Amino acid sequence: MNHFRLIFTLLVSLLSFYSYSQTVFRGVVLEEGSKKPIVAKVGVSGQGAGVTSGTNGRFLYRKYDQVVSPESELVISAKGYESVSISGDDLRNLYNITSTIYLKPGVSKDVKSLNEAKDVAVFWDVSASAKSQNSNKAIDFVNSYLATLSSPVVRFVAFNDKVVLDKKITAGADGTFALSEIIKNIKYTGATDYSLIDGSNTDVAIVVSDGEQSFGNIELPRTSRLYTVNTVAIANHENMMADASFYNGSYIPLFSTNPDKAIARINAGGVFKKADFSKAQATVKGIVSSTNGPIQGAAVSLRGTLNEYLTKADGTFNIPAVEGDVLQIRYLGMYPKDVLVTKDPVIQVEMIPQADMLDEVLLTGNAKSKEKKVDAGSGVAKTKESVGYAVNTITAENIRPSATFLGDAIRGNFAGVQVLGPPGSEKFLIRGGNMSINNELPPLWVIDGAPFSGVPYYLDPQNIKSITILKSAIATVRYGTIASGGAFLVKTKAANPDAVRGKGNVDQALVKGNDYSETLADMVVETSPYITALDKESTVAAKYKKYQALSKNFKNSVSFYADNAEYFQKIAPAKAELIRLQLAEVAGENVKALRILSYLYEAAGSYKRNAQVSERIVALAPREAQSYRDLALAYTLSGDYNKALELYINMLGERILGVDFSEIEGPLGNELRHLVALHKDKIEFNRLPNEWLTNDLEMDIRLVINWSEQDAPFIFQFVNPKKKFYTWDHTLFDNKERLLKERKMGFQFEEFVIDDAKAGEWIVNVQYLGEEATFAIPPYLKYTVYRNYGTSKETKEVKVVKLFEQKDKVSLGRINL
Secondary structure, eight states: OOHHHHHHHHHHHHHHTGGGOOSEEEEEEEETTTOOBOOOEEEETTSOSOEEOOTTSEEEEEOTTOOOOTTOEEEEEOTTBOOEEEEHHHHHTTTTOEEEEEEOBSOOSSSOOGGGOOEEEEEEEOSGGGGGSOHHHHHHHHHHHHTTSSSOEEEEEEESSSEEEEEEEOOOTTSOOOHHHHHTTOOOOSOOBGGGOBOTTOSEEEEESOSOOSBOOOBOOTTOEEEEEEOOSSSOHHHHHHHHHHTTOEEEETTSSOHHHHHHHHHTTOOOOGGGTGGGSOEEEEEEEETTEEOSSOEEEETTSOOEEEOOTTSEEEEEOOTTOEEEEEOTTBOOEEEEOOSOSEEEEEOOBGGGGSSSOOOOOSSOOOOOEEEOSSSSEEEHHHHOSOEEEEEGGGSOTTOOSHHHHHTTTSTTEEEESSTTSOEEEETTTTOOSSOOOOOEEEETTEEESSOOTTOOGGGEEEEEEEOOTTTTGGGGGGGTTOEEEEEETTOOTTTTSSTTHHHHTTOSSOBOOOOOOBOOOOOOHHHHHHHTOSSHHHHHHHHHHHHTTOTTOHHHHHHHHHHHHHHOHHHHHHHHHHHHHHHTTOHHHHHHHHHHHHHHTOHHHHHHHHHHHHHHOTTOHHHHHHHHHHHHHHTOHHHHHHHHHHHHTTOSTTOOOGGGHHHHHHHHHHHHHHHGGGSOGGGSOGGGSSOOOOEEEEEEEEESSTTOOEEEEEEOTTSBEEEEEESTTTOHHHHHHHHHHTOOEEEEEEOSOOSSEEEEEEEEOSOGGGSSSOOOEEEEEEEEETSTTOEEEEEEEOGGGOOSOEEEEEEEO
16 A cells, blocks of 8 residues: 555544544533632543643643553542542543533542541652652651651652562651661662552652652552652752642652641641742753844753753743853754853853854845755755855756756856866866866765766766755765765756655665665774773673772763663673663653663663653653654553554544654554554454554565654665665755754654565665764664564564764664565
8 A cells, every 4th residue: 555545544544533542631620500610630540640720620631642441530629529530431432522520519538638647658769869868857757747647557668660668667655757777778779660659548648759750650549648758959849749739738848948847837738839949959041042043942951960951932941050060052053062150140152053164155145035946965955045055056957958968967057167078988177176286086976865986977967857066075074085076966857865765665766876885894882991891800790890880980971871781781681770770860851861761771672661761751752753652662562552552543643732743654654553463452453444454564674763862963874785775864964854854843763664675685884974072962873673574473673873983884784685
């Protein structure tokens, strides 16, 4: 089936199953009788904290990755009102329909008053990041609160990425609980998994943490109260406040108050608000702009940390920092900039477009003029003003009908170009590229994106769509020294720039005469000094001890943790898992670091953790299409097939509000059909049309690449068994429109399919074209090769590649058909 027809059919089919989608509920909560709006809590059992309606009573509940079963229950509750619950098919029928829900005034039956609480659970975060907590202050609060209760049953749980201790505790003769004795021998290590907070039979839950959860979310019964307790100024205050608020409790910021005052406030029915602690954490404000105005989406990070924030629509940002810190600002097409934090109330950052610093800059006046389009070699027309380097272009209309030889198409059409010699064996020279007195270097020829060192005399001038010459060395830097004589970029009328996408098209793209004659080294895997240090140790225990000692100096280096995780994966997988957990804790809310972590988990076959990291990314980057696609794939790998189905239906049905999936519909369709082909008996297949339940998905090779840094510049190249090659560019120079779409829609992966091709060896090459210092976190690549995709014989190979080290073109892998 044709790719576009396939997607269209899928979308129509999914819309016909509209009532079965299960993740979006909207409505208004009103008081019965008076019909005045109510601020109420809305949540679904088994899905963690829900949402609170606004002062107008309206709510919007969205959890696109969750599945509603017949046992699920939507509960709407408010203080002073009887709760309402909706379950089973009634709940499914509410999908995305604005509902009016009436609550009767009365006594709320689901939340006990403070002095009635009997079952109390204390959850103590002992992850690495919680080590800085003031334990004594937190213990004083817990004991002060428990003292207000009559003979409570208290359960104490110490947790990080696992439950470290779980026991019932009793008060001593003085009426206090000896918590300091219980926790004094517990080591603070690992990551934080909030899904371990199990308060299923709890009246009150107290969570002592900094709020920096790596995995999972707090989930309590609606009958519970939650108090989140924190003693340090640098913490995730917003998350802790939101969780406590939903579960009828309060966030207790003990760094800005004391236990006695906190107890007095909650006993009086009060809660702590943002104003109670917002001044405790120093922040810096700034504005990022260019000559064209404010820049939205620029990445602002604090050097030495993984704290990264994006600028708003007006270019402003707010980041935790103090005087003397250094901020790193990065944005697509702009030169990176480092700024020292001073006493200035607002930091003004003006970024410089990369084109403004090139050797040859095209100057344009302020007067309006008709745009003149040129072909900059990417197959996409651009205005001269937007190219950023010296070019000269002719199109088919400039080539005379009588032109027979290549020289006929060029001679007289370009200033500064000489065509010497008889027709059919001309010599071409580009002034500014190779026409010096002592040196006549030949120009490089790039035909439909494929570079040639010789002159393509075989080209028919009447089949040429456009010719562009590049005189600047900076404009041709991506081609290396072979382009020091300048370059001719030729686009033919028969070229198919989109040939890489879709079943079987990669092979078709490689039969255009682009011969491959390179002999490349295999992928670079540089041995870091810290890995060399590990190699000197003779035992696994000694190696891990050395790693722990070295980690003190590389706390915020993603590469350090990634290198060590891969090193130990080969000799001691359990140690590698500990290292990945440490990266999860260090990464915090940095989506780029978390994406690299997810690559590591998938490559190691740790699919449940991969799904948890992917869930975290969705929570942090809910406007990026990539987040949902990666989570759907992670659910498939972890065996959560119905959750994966739910996401694919929502993505392809265009039901995730504010997110555009149009550019990745093809790969999404393939992955949904793959889910059906291999796991039909494990999904609610009745949600799909019959044509999607047939196993017609078979691909010899499906290759997918993901990259952690959206703007990373690189080249990906295929060489077929006939030694013909096709190059796919991910650069601002050659593929600006594509990179802008990626930034706008939030995706950073590509799919390539090789099918019905002749047997032989395919070579996959890669080259990184950027500088390591350009990005706060050096970019990684995840390279996945599926053989016999969609069949029972399917195999998968995953590689995590340090993209930033591949500065020379290298062979990433070889695939034999």
